Amino acid sequence: MSTPIKKLVTAIGTSIAVMGAGHAAAEIKIGIAGPMTGPVAQYGDMQFSGARMAIERINADGGVDGEMLEAVEVDDVCDPKQAVTVANRLVNEGVRYVVGHLCSSSTQPASDIYEDEGILMITPASTSPDITERGYELVFRTIGLDSMQGPVAGKHLISLEPERVAVVHDKQQYGEGIATSVRDTLEDAGVEVAMFEGITAGDKDFSSLITKLKQADVDYVYYGGYHPELGLILRQARSADLDAVFMGPEGVGNKDINTIAGDAAEGLLVTLPPSFDEKEENQDLVKAFEEKDEDPSGPFVLTSYSAVQLIAEGIEAAGSTDPFDVAEALREGTFQTPIGTVEYDSKGDMESFEFVVYEWHSDGSKTPVN
Amino acid sequence: MQDFLYFLQQLINGLTIGSTYALIAIGYTMVYGIIGMINFAHGEIYMIGAYTALIAITGLAALGIAWLPLVLIVALICAMIVSSSMGWAVERVAYRPVRGKHRLIPLISAIGMSIFLQNYVHLAQGSRNVGFPDLIEGGFRFGAADSFQTSISYMQITIFITTLVCMTVLSLFISRSRIGRACRAVSQDLGMANLLGIDTNRIISATFVIGAALAAVAGLLLGMYYGSIDPLFGFIAGLKAFTAAVLGGIGSIPGAMLGGLILGVAESMTSGYLSGEYKDVVSFGLLILILLFKPTGLLGKPEVEKI
Numbered sequence: 258m259s260t261p262i263k264k265l266v267t268a269i270g271t272s273i274a275v276m277g278a279g280h281a282a283a284e285i286k287i288g289i290a291g292p293m294t295g296p297v298a299q300y301g302d303m304q305f306s307g308a309r310m311a312i313e314r315i316n317a318d319g320g321v322d323g324e325m326l327e328a329v330e331v332d333d334v335c336d337p338k339q340a341v342t343v344a345n346r347l348v349n350e351g352v353r354y355v356v357g358h359l360c361s362s363s364t365q366p367a368s369d370i371y372e373d374e375g376i377l378m379i380t381p382a383s384t385s386p387d388i389t390e391r392g393y394e395l396v397f398r399t400i401g402l403d404s405m406q407g408p409v410a411g412k413h414l415i416s417l418e419p420e421r422v423a424v425v426h427d428k429q430q431y432g433e434g435i436a437t438s439v440r441d442t443l444e445d446a447g448v449e450v451a452m453f454e455g456i457t458a459g460d461k462d463f464s465s466l467i468t469k470l471k472q473a474d475v476d477y478v479y480y481g482g483y484h485p486e487l488g489l490i491l492r493q494a495r496s497a498d499l500d501a502v503f504m505g506p507e508g509v510g511n512k513d514i515n516t517i518a519g520d521a522a523e524g525l526l527v528t529l530p531p532s533f534d535e536k537e538e539n540q541d542l543v544k545a546f547e548e549k550d551e552d553p554s555g556p557f558v559l560t561s562y563s564a565v566q567l568i569a570e571g572i573e574a575a576g577s578t579d580p581f582d583v584a585e586a587l588r589e590g591t592f593q594t595p596i597g598t599v600e601y602d603s604k605g606d607m608e609s610f611e612f613v614v615y616e617w618h619s620d621g622s623k624t625p626v627n
Numbered sequence: 628m629q630d631f632l633y634f635l636q637q638l639i640n641g642l643t644i645g646s647t648y649a650l651i652a653i654g655y656t657m658v659y660g661i662i663g664m665i666n667f668a669h670g671e672i673y674m675i676g677a678y679t680a681l682i683a684i685t686g687l688a689a690l691g692i693a694w695l696p697l698v699l700i701v702a703l704i705c706a707m708i709v710s711s712s713m714g715w716a717v718e719r720v721a722y723r724p725v726r727g728k729h730r731l732i733p734l735i736s737a738i739g740m741s742i743f744l745q746n747y748v749h750l751a752q753g754s755r756n757v758g759f760p761d762l763i764e765g766g767f768r769f770g771a772a773d774s775f776q777t778s779i780s781y782m783q784i785t786i787f788i789t790t791l792v793c794m795t796v797l798s799l800f801i802s803r804s805r806i807g808r809a810c811r812a813v814s815q816d817l818g819m820a821n822l823l824g825i826d827t828n829r830i831i832s833a834t835f836v837i838g839a840a841l842a843a844v845a846g847l848l849l850g851m852y853y854g855s856i857d858p859l860f861g862f863i864a865g866l867k868a869f870t871a872a873v874l875g876g877i878g879s880i881p882g883a884m885l886g887g888l889i890l891g892v893a894e895s896m897t898s899g900y901l902s903g904e905y906k907d908v909v910s911f912g913l914l915i916l917i918l919l920f921k922p923t924g925l926l927g928k929p930e931v932e933k934i
Contacts, residue, residue, distance in 0.1 A: 428904065454902055454903050454904065455902075455903060455904040456903050456904075457903070457906070457907065459860075459863055461849070461853040461855075461860060461863075461864075462640075462644050462853060464640035464643070464644070464895065465637060465641075465894070465895040465898035465899050465903065465906075466898060468636045468637055468640060468899060469898070469899060471776075472633050472775055474775075485855070485857070488756065488855060489854055489855055492854040493853070493854065496761070496764065496766075496780060497778060497780075498776075498778065513755055516855075517756050517758045517854065518758075519758060519854075
């Protein structure tokens, strides 16, 4: 490298460092990492809108111990490679707290970087149990785990006093995991699981499976997987006159299932996080979203809001901005957030996260089942 | 009785799916029979046929036309025209310039075409599943009302009849018509047919057009039968149909029909009596077994030594 260029680079480097230092003194940077573009950008919008609102409201109340919060937003496209790139960018920007990422497959590689660099991360959306299984100190979430959903679904099925239940899954990590825990819950309660079988994700023809379900004479079918396959199963089951009730996890509770299954989606049971925006104590917050013309009803809006709030309250409780102290404070304390009372276990998972059973309707709406 | 009805139901399921595999497999086998290449973009042509049919059905519904036979015929004609022109264009753009080169070159060109078409539909139509309306509902039922009933839906009957008609017309066309005779000549010896004054380029184009038109029929039928389509569904169906073509003996039209039916029944019997997880294991295991003992497939001619 020739000397003038070298000088220039050094100059730029120094000035960036100085600028960075100048900001850090007055503000606490919060990285918000999630998909702004790509196939799941609609979920990313929920995340950004919730986190921005929290930062705005906290700053309006005078910030955290007098210091203002500043958002640093990055786009990971729900792509693991991109997630690593943006995680490194957040490290370079001097961010010490991250709300993100959204997709489990992005959260996992990014969390490695955050843990190494001493950055505290709270994911508002990733449900894969693996993320908190690695003994990391700085990884938290404001959402439940896949493994919490299975027992909820299983217990609901048991309460319906079924004679025979079939459990079907798509042989993928998410679907088979939930299906296995549903099966175990049912068997522990002495309910007969007539069938436990996998299908191939991407398949279109389920006539053989449906014939088998008819032969087994089941009254309930639990499906672990996503909406494209369940939509087809529902539709083909209806045209084959199978009169069993179907149930699925939050991966099927999506309006796209209505375009595929049509009227056959009526009466489907789905476990979902509760609608936090309908809670009495959140009505002020809901109004604030509506004034900004934003929709607080998406599943990840208030989980993101709560993630920012937890970071702020964690800093206050710890009396320090060191992420390790804040992590310690989060594990010890009890916090009131829009998603309810939050207490963390040693892994960084919430002690309890509620899943609610909803009945799905053919127009894409849902009603809670008691 | 129960067991027999169950068996019958799985057989009907298998034959339905098998006959559509056969319709798609024709496209692979005809192209292979004539120029000895595997047209991997054929599955995408089938997918485009299904999308065109859906667009036509939606368009007609928007115009307020609901008379079923008219809707089906218009959708079918639209799908066949678009798929056929696509089949023709694919051959013209991607295969003709590389014909006669090393056999890997057209193969790679075909794979490239397949990826291109898949992504084009992703861009143009979005990557989400889109639902087909239920046009043909209802069916016949057999067996006592309080126990297991075998059902055969009008949709399944439509699939059988359409496939049967298409296959018969195609066989007559190949054996009786002038172009059919030219097709057979080209498939026996392309160079010699050329010397004898047959416009081989036209015959090859015709093969692609016929294969694509049959794939469009399958696209419409399967779109209605399954109920939803997405840009990737041509790939999986194409793979199965290709397997059916190889199983029956690639290059042989009756072989494609037989291969499709065997594959369909094998799949549904496996998921019916064993487990759905073993469906692909059994059907591809069957393929390996048949190729071990009869490398040319069930009805393939042993002397196929082309390119």
